[in-house]
Amino acid sequence: MKIDIIYFDAGGGHRAAATALELAIAQRGLGWQVRLVHLQEVLDKIDIFRQVFRLRLEDVYNLLLRKGWTWGSGFMLVVMHFLIRLYHPLQVWLLKKHWQKDPPDAVLSVVPNFNRALFQAWQQVKPGAPYINVITDLADFPPHFWLESQKQIVFCGTAKAEQQAQRTLLPGSTIIRTSGMVLHPRFYEPLNVHRHQELTRLGLDPALPTGILLFGGYGSSVMPLIIERLSAFAGRVQFIVICGKNEKLRQKFLAMKTPLKLHIEGFTKQVPFFMHLSDFMIGKPGPGSISEALHMKLPVIVERNSFTLPQERYNADFVREQEVGLVLDNFKDIAQAVDQFLHPATFARFKANAAATNNRAVFEIPEALEKLLS
Numbered sequence: 001m002k003i004d005i006i007y008f009d010a011g012g013g014h015r016a017a018a019t020a021l022e023l024a025i026a027q028r029g030l031g032w033q034v035r036l037v038h039l040q041e042v043l044d045k046i047d048i049f050r051q052v053f054r055l056r057l058e059d060v061y062n063l064l065l066r067k068g069w070t071w072g073s074g075f076m077l078v079v080m081h082f083l084i085r086l087y088h089p090l091q092v093w094l095l096k097k098h099w100q101k102d103p104p105d106a107v108l109s110v111v112p113n114f115n116r117a118l119f120q121a122w123q124q125v126k127p128g129a130p131y132i133n134v135i136t137d138l139a140d141f142p143p144h145f146w147l148e149s150q151k152q153i154v155f156c157g158t159a160k161a162e163q164q165a166q167r168t169l170l171p172g173s174t175i176i177r178t179s180g181m182v183l184h185p186r187f188y189e190p191l192n193v194h195r196h197q198e199l200t201r202l203g204l205d206p207a208l209p210t211g212i213l214l215f216g217g218y219g220s221s222v223m224p225l226i227i228e229r230l231s232a233f234a235g236r237v238q239f240i241v242i243c244g245k246n247e248k249l250r251q252k253f254l255a256m257k258t259p260l261k262l263h264i265e266g267f268t269k270q271v272p273f274f275m276h277l278s279d280f281m282i283g284k285p286g287p288g289s290i291s292e293a294l295h296m297k298l299p300v301i302v303e304r305n306s307f308t309l310p311q312e313r314y315n316a317d318f319v320r321e322q323e324v325g326l327v328l329d330n331f332k333d334i335a336q337a338v339d340q341f342l343h344p345a346t347f348a349r350f351k352a353n354a355a356a357t358n359n360r361a362v363f364e365i366p367e368a369l370e371k372l373l374s
Contacts, residue, residue, distance in 0.1 A: 010058040012217035095121030180359030181291035219246040234259035299350035300325035
C-alpha cells in the first residue's frame, strides 16, 4: 500500500498532523509506503503571492500570525477562497500532473481549503480510489473550508465536526468519529521524571502553580504583555514560556525584568515534558495546543474576539462547552481571569474535566485505515 499524505506549512498544525500519522502508521507495522506531499510545492507555479511579493502564500499567513495581524481575517479568508476558485482548474491540472508520474493507492489530506481540487485531480488519475480527509480543526468552518460535497472518507474529532460531515458529504461517504485531534505519538510516551526536581532545575519553585504560555510555533507579541499584567501574582504563580521559532521574542523575554519566576524556552520538541511540569496553559485557541493541553490534563485560558481566526472561534466555544477552562474577550483581563481560575474549587472543576479526556486519535486512524484499505 502506497499512501500520500498532503500537508502544508500554513500554521504548524498540518505538518505536525502529517508527521504524526506517518509515524503512527510505521509504528503499527503495516508495511505501507507513506509519502508526505507538500501541497505548496506542487502549486508553487500558480502562487501569485510568490510571484508578486517573493513570499509563498503560507509564508504570508505565518507572518500575519507572528505579528498578530489577524483582525479582519474573515474578509481575508473570503478573498483567499475567491483566488482558490479562480485558480481551481490550474490546481487540478498541476495535481493531476504530479500524481500521474507515480500514483499512490490512496490520498490522505490534512489541509483545508483545497480538498475539492485535491479530490477532483485524484479521481481523474485513479477513479474510485480512496480519498481521505482528516480534519485537524475541532469543527469545519463552512463553506468550502474542510468539507466539500463529494464522496470520501473523513475523520472527525468532535461531535460537531461529525454532524457537519453528515450534512455535507455525498451519500456513500464514510464518516469516522475519533476521540479527538491527531497528536504526535510522543505525547503518549511515559515521562519518568521527578516533577519537583525538574522544576527546581529550571529555576522554578515546585510549591507554586505553574502555567505554560504557548502561542504556537512562532509565539505571539501578546505574550510579554500577559506576563507584565500578571506581575502582581509574583509568589503566587510562575510560568514556562515557549517562544517557538521566534528568536526575537525569546531575547525580549530574556531581557525582561519581572518579579515573576519564568523559564524561557525557544523552539522545542519537548512540549509534552514542559506540559508535564505545568498545571495549566494560557494560549491561543488553536486546535493543536488546546488538544495537547487537555491530553496532558491541563485546563486552559484562551481568548476569543475579532482577532481570533474564524476557523478557531469554535475552539473557544468548545472550551466553554466542555468546561475545561476560561475564555476571555481580551487578554487585558488576564489578571482577573487568573485570580478566578486559581480559586481552588474552580480550578479543581476545570482540572477534573480536562483529566476526563482520553484522546487516542493518532492510533485510531491507522487502525481504521487498515480495515478500510486492506
